[in-house]
Amino acid sequence: xxxxxxxxxxxxxxxxxxxxxxxxxxxxxxxxxxxxxxxxxxxxxxxxxxxxxxxxxxxxxxxxxxxxxxxxxxxxxxxxxxxxxxxxxxxxxxxxxxxxxxxxxxxxxxxxxxxxxxxxxxxxxxxxxxxxxxxxxxxxxxxxxxxxxxxxxxxxxxxxxxxxxxxxxxxxxxxxxxxxxxxxxxxxxxxxxxxxxxxxxxxxxxxxxxxxxxxxxxxxxxxxxxxxxxxxxxxxxxxxxxxxxxxxxxxxxxxxxxxxxxxxxxxxxxxxxxxxxxxxxxxxxxxxxxxxxxxxxxxxxxxxxxxxxxxxxxxxxxxxxxxxxxxxxxxxxxxxxxxxxxxxxxxxxxxxxxxxxxxxxxxxxxxxxxxxxxxxxxxxxxxxxxxxxxxxxxxxxxxxxxxxxxxxxxxxxxxxxxxxxxxxxxxxxxxxx
Numbered sequence: 001x002x003x004x005x006x007x008x009x010x011x012x013x014x015x016x017x018x019x020x021x022x023x024x025x026x027x028x029x030x031x032x033x034x035x036x037x038x039x040x041x042x043x044x045x046x047x048x049x050x051x052x053x054x055x056x057x058x059x060x061x062x063x064x065x066x067x068x069x070x071x072x073x074x075x076x077x078x079x080x081x082x083x084x085x086x087x088x089x090x091x092x093x094x095x096x097x098x099x100x101x102x103x104x105x106x107x108x109x110x111x112x113x114x115x116x117x118x119x120x121x122x123x124x125x126x127x128x129x130x131x132x133x134x135x136x137x138x139x140x141x142x143x144x145x146x147x148x149x150x151x152x153x154x155x156x157x158x159x160x161x162x163x164x165x166x167x168x169x170x171x172x173x174x175x176x177x178x179x180x181x182x183x184x185x186x187x188x189x190x191x192x193x194x195x196x197x198x199x200x201x202x203x204x205x206x207x208x209x210x211x212x213x214x215x216x217x218x219x220x221x222x223x224x225x226x227x228x229x230x231x232x233x234x235x236x237x238x239x240x241x242x243x244x245x246x247x248x249x250x251x252x253x254x255x256x257x258x259x260x261x262x263x264x265x266x267x268x269x270x271x272x273x274x275x276x277x278x279x280x281x282x283x284x285x286x287x288x289x290x291x292x293x294x295x296x297x298x299x300x301x302x303x304x305x306x307x308x309x310x311x312x313x314x315x316x317x318x319x320x321x322x323x324x325x326x327x328x329x330x331x332x333x334x335x336x337x338x339x340x341x342x343x344x345x346x347x348x349x350x351x352x353x354x355x356x357x358x359x360x361x362x363x364x365x366x367x368x369x370x371x372x373x374x375x376x377x378x379x380x381x382x383x384x385x386x387x388x389x390x391x392x393x394x395x396x397x398x399x400x401x402x403x404x405x406x407x408x409x410x411x412x413x414x415x416x417x418x419x420x421x422x423x424x425x426x427x428x429x430x431x432x433x
Contacts, residue, residue: 037133038111040215043230045195046250048266049143050120053230054251055086055128058094058215059109063131066091068113070126077127077137086113090249095242100209103169108208114251120145138226143194147268148302148408151192153183153229155401156199156309156346157373158214159238168203168213176376178418179399180220186403186416188223193403196221196229197265197273199346199373200236200309206244215247234275235261236309236346262286264293271303271406273344278310282330290331294338302430303406304340306331311345313369315352315382315395328360335367339431341411344402348372349380351400351415353426355393362387368426370413374400398423 040058055068066089069075069082090112096105111130118124125139144150158176160168168176187193203210221229233248250261261277274293277286298304312327313319335343336358350372358366369388382395389395400415400423408430415424 038128038130038135040219041128041135041138041228042215042218043140043228044248044250045143045230045232045265047263049194049230050145050266050268051118051142052114052116052251053118053124053140053142054249055113055115055126056247056249057111057128057130057135058212059091059111059130059133060106061131062093062109065129065131066111066113067129068115068126069129070115070124072119072122072124074125074137074139077134079127079129079134082127084115086115089113092246094208094246096208100207103209105169105209105212108212110246110249112249112251118142121147136226138222138228140228140230141194143266144268148270149192150194150267150271150303150406151190152194152197152267152404153186153401154197154199154307154344154404155179155373155375156234156236156371157201157349157377158198158217158375159201159204159210159377168217169209173213173217173376175378175399175418176214176217177220179374179376179401180217182416182418182420183221183229183401184223185420186401187221187227187229190403194230194267195232197232197275197307197344198234198375199307199344199371200234201238201346201373201377202236204238206239206241206247208243211243211247232265232273232275233261234307234309235277235279237279240279260286262289264297267303267406270301270408271305272297272301273305273307274340276306276308276331278308278327282326287330287334290334294334294340298338298340299433302408303411304338305342305344306335306340307344309346311347311369311371312343313345313352313354313357313388314348315372315386315389316348316350316380319386332357332360332367339365339433340367341428341431342404342413343367343369345369345371346373349374349377350382351379351394351396351398351424352382352389353394353415353424354388355390357388368393368428370402370415370426374398394424396423400424 075081356366379397
């Protein structure tokens with residue numbers, strides 16, 4: 001086709017505008033993508049938040065030296081003034097697929113510094129150093145060892161959603177960002193919150209193009225004075241890629257469970273939360289381990305909670321699907337036997353609280369199951385005909401996070417949406433065992 005001079009002129013203008021639009025779109029995110037040095041600082045708690053933590057971060061070049069500097073008083077990022085350092089850092093290159101590279105996320109390196117023998121209920125100020133790059137000073141607070149009360153955030157499912165995995169670098173995940181900002185507000189107004197227990201499915205996949213942006217958005221939970229909200233990690237069906245193992249390392253937890261992502265977290269004197277893994281064999285060793293943990297803690301702790309991804313009582317997905325039926329068949333009889341106090345479930349992308357359930361039926365002495373994931377994922381509709389979400393249970397569709405408090409007198413929870421509205425409440429007294 002032969003173009004006139006006028007057509008050529010307009011064609012060049014269109015090409016220029018399109019190119020400018022594309023470069024402008026990338027410029028929105030390019031400032032973050034081009035950033036170098038160290039970022040994505042996070043703290044992970046596992047079994048004993050009163051004495052043990054893992055500080056993790058991302059660096060963007062291969063370095064021979066990766067160090068965590070820390071102290072119980074602020075040192076204003078002056079490295080020579082910190083009394084403690086951890087040079088034994090687990091580091092490596094983050095696996096990247098061809099799609100990760102085509103989407104433009106930078107090559108990254110994971111770094112994990114495990115620290116033990118911390119003091120309970122103490123502020124720990126820290127900076128990290130990779131090569132010549134040094135982070136700003138942040139801090140976290142360890143858990144209490146002797147307290148009879150605990151408070152924490154719980155929620156799951158912070159991926160973009162949709163039939164095909166979308167990419168937060170192209171479509172900013174504003175719902176997740178809004179929920180993270182809400183968690184920061186809750187964290188600042190409730191400074192006794194120990195951690196965020198995450199119900200899994202962090203990104204659309206655990207590949208770097210998705211985890212990179214999850215880590216970017218997670219920084220929004222950090223308070224204005226640089227206090228980091230620690231994470232307690234569980235694993236979901238969208239967390240299967242190698243990037244999950246690389247970036248969410250649990251350190252030296254009990255024996256062979258280090259890569260199995262099931263473990264028990266102690267909260268003061270009176271409470272434990274047992275994190276389970278629905279993405280592996282839920283019978284066998286994990287079932288035996290669960291029984292052992294409940295034998296150990298049910299009669300010595302006032303509050304025993306369980307946290308896992310796939311629900312036993314799904315409020316929107318097929319109740320009879322094997323994915324969920326196997327949880328009911330394998331774990332709920334054990335929950336019933338030991339009368340756990342609350343079950344935390346994710347995956348469904350709804351808000352639910354069941355009636356108390358015992359042996360598959362409503363029973364005032366039974367177990368309440370809450371969920372099902374609202375940390376930014378698009379919400380689905382609950383099935384309003386399901387018997388287990390009828391009053392006094394409930395079901396709805398709104399992004400949410402749960403604020404859960406445990407005291408000697410009661411367990412109290414609030415489901416809070418991104419605007420700060422309390423959309424569900426529940427409380428109960430301790431069991432008389």
